[in-house]
Amino acid sequence: MANKINLILKVWRQKNQESQGRFETYKALDIDTDMSFLEMLDVVNESLTKSGVDPIAFDHDCREGICGTCGAVINGQAHGPLKGTTLCQLHMRHFKDGQTLVIEPFRAKTFPIIKDLCVDRSAFDRIIQAGGFISVKTGQAPDAHAVPVPKDKVDWAMDAAACIGCGACVAACPNASAMLFVAAKASHLNVLPQGVPEKKSRTLNMVKQMDQEGFGNCSNEYECEAACPKEISVAHIARLNKDHRQAS
Amino acid sequence: MSYQTFDFNSSITKKQIVALTGLVLIFFVVFHLAGNLFIYGGPAAFNGYVEKLDDLGVLKTIAEWGLFFVFGIHILTTAFLVLENIQARGISRYAVDNSKGPRSLATRLMPYSGSYLFLYVIWHLIDFSWADQQGPRSIIHGVSYGLYGVVVNAFKDPLHSMLYIIAMCFLGLHLAHGTQSFLQTFGFNDNRFTPCIKKFSRYFAVAMAAGYSSIPLYVLYVLKV
Numbered sequence: 001m002a003n004k005i006n007l008i009l010k011v012w013r014q015k016n017q018e019s020q021g022r023f024e025t026y027k028a029l030d031i032d033t034d035m036s037f038l039e040m041l042d043v044v045n046e047s048l049t050k051s052g053v054d055p056i057a058f059d060h061d062c063r064e065g066i067c068g069t070c071g072a073v074i075n076g077q078a079h080g081p082l083k084g085t086t087l088c089q090l091h092m093r094h095f096k097d098g099q100t101l102v103i104e105p106f107r108a109k110t111f112p113i114i115k116d117l118c119v120d121r122s123a124f125d126r127i128i129q130a131g132g133f134i135s136v137k138t139g140q141a142p143d144a145h146a147v148p149v150p151k152d153k154v155d156w157a158m159d160a161a162a163c164i165g166c167g168a169c170v171a172a173c174p175n176a177s178a179m180l181f182v183a184a185k186a187s188h189l190n191v192l193p194q195g196v197p198e199k200k201s202r203t204l205n206m207v208k209q210m211d212q213e214g215f216g217n218c219s220n221e222y223e224c225e226a227a228c229p230k231e232i233s234v235a236h237i238a239r240l241n242k243d244h245r246q247a248s
Numbered sequence: 249m250s251y252q253t254f255d256f257n258s259s260i261t262k263k264q265i266v267a268l269t270g271l272v273l274i275f276f277v278v279f280h281l282a283g284n285l286f287i288y289g290g291p292a293a294f295n296g297y298v299e300k301l302d303d304l305g306v307l308k309t310i311a312e313w314g315l316f317f318v319f320g321i322h323i324l325t326t327a328f329l330v331l332e333n334i335q336a337r338g339i340s341r342y343a344v345d346n347s348k349g350p351r352s353l354a355t356r357l358m359p360y361s362g363s364y365l366f367l368y369v370i371w372h373l374i375d376f377s378w379a380d381q382q383g384p385r386s387i388i389h390g391v392s393y394g395l396y397g398v399v400v401n402a403f404k405d406p407l408h409s410m411l412y413i414i415a416m417c418f419l420g421l422h423l424a425h426g427t428q429s430f431l432q433t434f435g436f437n438d439n440r441f442t443p444c445i446k447k448f449s450r451y452f453a454v455a456m457a458a459g460y461s462s463i464p465l466y467v468l469y470v471l472k473v
Contacts, residue, residue: 242435
């Protein structure tokens, strides 16, 4: 039989972008420790709805840790206390009975709060758009071995491509910098033969868009790497710094 | 597709300017300490070193102005970056301050250690560099000992020494983050070398802070005048 725990939740409630937010305290009773964090919020929302209170709004989609939609800050840590885990994959067994959890949205000027824990991360989409296209031949799918790619470059690109664009890096960075996100997105194309022709423009345009959106500057504090649910290395930021220097 | 070839306003370019000027200042800190250690050789050795520097004439003036310029660019660019960072973080902060990553005290204190050092450098210039080297502050037992005398008289005052040592502790903290940060900002991050560089950065910072702090401690507790 599964264990049950009781929790006290201090949740950030904010009606819309314009309104002033505040913390509300709720009790989460008889929470199954095998539940994910989002399932726990579902249970709390059911009881809130039954008692006529507006349920807590939070972003979610796949609940498998691969879409990058969910995310909140739990007791000051983006995606909660576990490393390499999205909020949907964080299970309640990692919390103690009677514990108080302070649940906040990802905070940054570039991530305006839409409602409660939902934030607008469309700045990330605009950075991706600024990156532009890659040069590939249209027509039939090419043979898998038509373009040889060295193993170290494949590994590097795949590590970077693991970025799900959740925004935890921005949320965790003391400067609200998006360097890890931009570095991962630029990096996974910059080293591959398919991405090399536009490497220079991609690097400069993505960084320019990042700056225009109003993200902060990286000061090498590496909080982003610790908060990243895909554990993307800050070595990618170093690579972006190098690519940008060479492209300028 | 259009893009600008060189964007001075780019966050990365600004960071690299800070890193490059920081590197110049790191070299200055090393050479300055090497020179200061002549104090252990007594008044003749120390004042001899000061005279050798003065003999450089125009070269010394160029080096001083160059340092002022580098120092100014380092501070101004950092100030811009810090202001942008404050804006980006926004007014709302997390209710719980609970870092998940490796954010160290040195990293956390960078803007504060830098600000203290900035104020300290101004005071240090007035205190030693622009001091009257033959004036009353240089006199020990009725004899003028030049800059050696100024330094010894200054560090015989415990408060003076304490302010100096605090500044050197901040210098150590600043260097502990700054030295390793330089390489990351210029694009060098390697599984093998980065851990060594981080370690070196810490040892180097301790060595610099200890080296500089040893001088007032020597004057206060060892030197008999």
